[in-house]
Amino acid sequence: MEIPDPPTLRLIALPLALALSTGCYHGTDAKAGGPDADDAGGPNGGQDDGDADDDVPEDSSAVGLRPLRRLSVSEYRNTVRDLLGVDVDPSQFLSPDPQGDNGFFEPTLVNEGVADELLRAAEALAAAASERLDTLDDCDELSAGERTCAESFARNFGRRAFRRPLSDDEISELLAVYDHAQQAIELDHPQAMRVVLTAILASPKFLYHWQLPGRPDLDDGEVIKLDGYELAARLSYFLWSTMPDDTLLAAAASGGLDTAAGVSEAVDRMLDDERTRDTVRSFHSQWLALEGIDSVTKDPTLFPEFDPDLRRSMREEIEQFVEHVIEGDARVRTLLTDRTAFVDGRTATLYDLPGVEGDLLQQRELNAQTRGGLLTRAGFIAGLTNPASTNPPRAGHLIFERILCRTVAPPPPGATESFMFDDSQSTRWNYEQLESSEECGGCHRVVNPMGFAFEHYDAIGRYRDTEGPHPIDSSGTFAAASGDQIPFDDLMELSAILAEDDEALTCISNRWWRFALSRMEQDGDQPSIADAYTQFLDSDGDIRMLLGAIAKSNTFRFRAAEPGE
């Protein structure tokens, strides 16, 4: 493998230059580190640095902010699964999270309606969990006494729920809730414990990714090192999408997360744990808009087989594949070119694979002539098409925006009204007409070719050689940021090109960072981003290496003081 050079200014500058020439791009949406990295005080993270970066970075611009954020719905769901082990799905109570600036879920402010939802969820969960209190904290009321058990519960369960030990005052406050429930409301011990549990689940200490206060009189932007428990939770919610386990909490307690070496050890253990699957699923689902398959509709006269079962099978096939890659060699190249598939009878039929029937997923190899990599999966393609036909600009736009991090101007006002489709011609022919339009051509000349690469697949992602009487032409040219024009014959070839493309690797790195930080990248993050990117490239595009580098970085272990803090 020839390792590409680390990113330089040219990666940033070229798309902008191109923008001026086409009148389409806004520019690139991702930095790999690039220009800011060089003058921001030298990154020194990384796994082999020993304790070189254990001190607070002197340059306060070298880490980013960490604004207060609530648990997302999926984090909440995973957390109560691990914390309570009850069979209640809290997402039935909670409004779904909208998409934030960074392209990933961003919980809303807690307005009155949301506060109501959170309270109802806490009540339902506590009611279910109070049936099995003994599994949450082992305390025998008969020998120890009820109130002692209430105190034990506040201390031990509270530590897991709040992801840190409670102060004596905090334990007293929970006991006050318990006493009030027993004495004033006249509830028995189990019912009073249910009220305490509800209070814990409704508390901001449970609901937020909290942080400890900085020192008094902090200057804006001053750098603060995360305490062991803060870091344990941050690592856990990034790598596992859920609360820290006992091992992580123990590491936090013993100071094991206070050094770079300790963090590195913890992160390596976490990456080997199958809880990373929730993070891998969540990231890819949001990054590539895979949830599209859940809501698209297809013309039932043309695609009678496209029923809810097939949707589920398609979605599952992609998710299993992504997990398989990340748990395997984790290379971007593998993600974009590998032919391993987990198919049941429905998806096997779609992929034309013989000998698979029923609901059980089986591992198979897809046909090398027709499939290779994530982008060629039916569940991805079917989420990007129209009910009855393909939609090349939409597919091309997604590649453009999500895999290359280039931004595209929206269609001009009135765009669709001037586009009349000629049914006697191929889909490709119709969209090619737009390329010569003065108004539309600027963008369609850029977006269409990558979309045409998808033309060998119909609206539900089945392979095809013809569209009606028209033979399929899925060839095109990829305009690399370097200025190279790289020809491809089909989607497999385009995928292989993207897998080796600097801009795509920069983009994938950028999207993982936005996901990990739960916000847009900031100047202070740039040294950490540049350092992680170097490790990503040095490891031949190893996504697990990238995740580890992010988790071990300075901007993850430290934060800048928020204005007004």
Next chain:
Amino acid sequence: MTHFHDPSRFSRRRFLEGLGLSAAFLPMLHSEYARGGGIGGLPTRFAAIVWPNGVLHDAFWPSGGEHDFVLSEVLSGLEPHRDHILILDDLDNRAMMDQFSNYGGHASLPYMLTGGPGKYKHAGEDLAIGDSISLDQYIADEYQAGSEATPFHSLVMGVDNQEETKTPHKYISFSGPAIGDQPNAPKVEDDIHAVFTNLFGGAGDGGDGGELDELIAKTRAERRSILDYVGRDLERFSERLGTESREKVEIHLASIRALEQRLDDVGGAAGEPPDIDPTIDPYRKEHYDQIAMAQLDLTVAAFASNLTRNASLLWSNGHNNSWVFSWLGGEFAEAGDGSFNPLRSHHEMAHRGGGGGNGDDQRRKNTVDKYFIDKFAYFVDKCRQVNEGAGTMLDNCALLMANNMGNGAAHSNNRLPWVLAGSCGGYFRTGRYLRQGGGRPHNGVLVGIANAMGTPVDSFGVAEYGGELPGLQ
């Protein structure tokens, strides 16, 4: 006066049994009318309905003059109410056009009831989020702070708002300026059954002293204790945070205080609940029509019972790819016809009908706009059926039917199709087609409604767009 029905005919037990303990989240029900600016001291109310994707101007606007106007086919459902409406022509969403001229018309929701300015946000595309209080929330805040307080601050409802994931396309109502990159917007409630339960689900505690009452009393006491604990936690939590994080926690705290207030505020008689079909699924496209009707019925009932005096109904996200009008007949049905661009989404229909399309495309677009106007006519009619003082409830209402665009196919924000119904206590001179000529900022209508509601302002939103639109009175 509206007649209150005997609250006992309405079974609390039904809700407790049907929805579990949490249905005992008891709303408070006031029997006393607050004083208001309406006729004879009756309360005034404001409701805004937003429907999307513009209209075909040639087919929408009336012909004729200010008083002798002839309604178009699209507007014809309002003919029985022509003396009670004010058709507002020549309005532009200047606040949006001047701030971000490159934005498409779909991005206009945050400007509609705030009057701008919006706050820039990049969410895959360049968009703005609301950055100031909206008219409905402003009026409600004013009422709640004074002697006009109602049991519920306001109703904020939407049809399948959960489907939209981008915040710039999700909200028309705002509580105040954005916090960081997040709009400070009340939850848009999609679930009509939740709204129903909140408004009418409990009948206070004037009960039989039996087991059920005890259960309710204990549940309430538990909640008070939990909210008190959470509130104190939040107070301490906020002390040590930076400015933006602290603002987030303060909003959370205010919400907890509001829930506490709702617990404290129990008693009195229930209003008359509307009939809501329990089988309506708030998230099923085929039920959108029934959901919209239910929201109108709930609003009328809440207004008539003085449970609240402000409502906003967002009948689509900013794009409306979601509505499919299958109930309007086969050609609108979800099943594609096998051709490109099946005429199934409102968005697509607006584009095809608005230009370049054939007669059928235009007819379908107008059919859908007429459908929405007919809903509004139903709303107006329901308000007229409630006797109030010497007239009807409509006389004390300002009901606004507002589209977010002019020509939807062109994404334009000029010549917004807006219709106002009700004189709002005799403030508006209705029965007219108001043509002012040349793009007036829509802020002038917002100012007029604020004034009519007895919460006067000199301007609303961006101040430079001036005061009340001349000619409303």
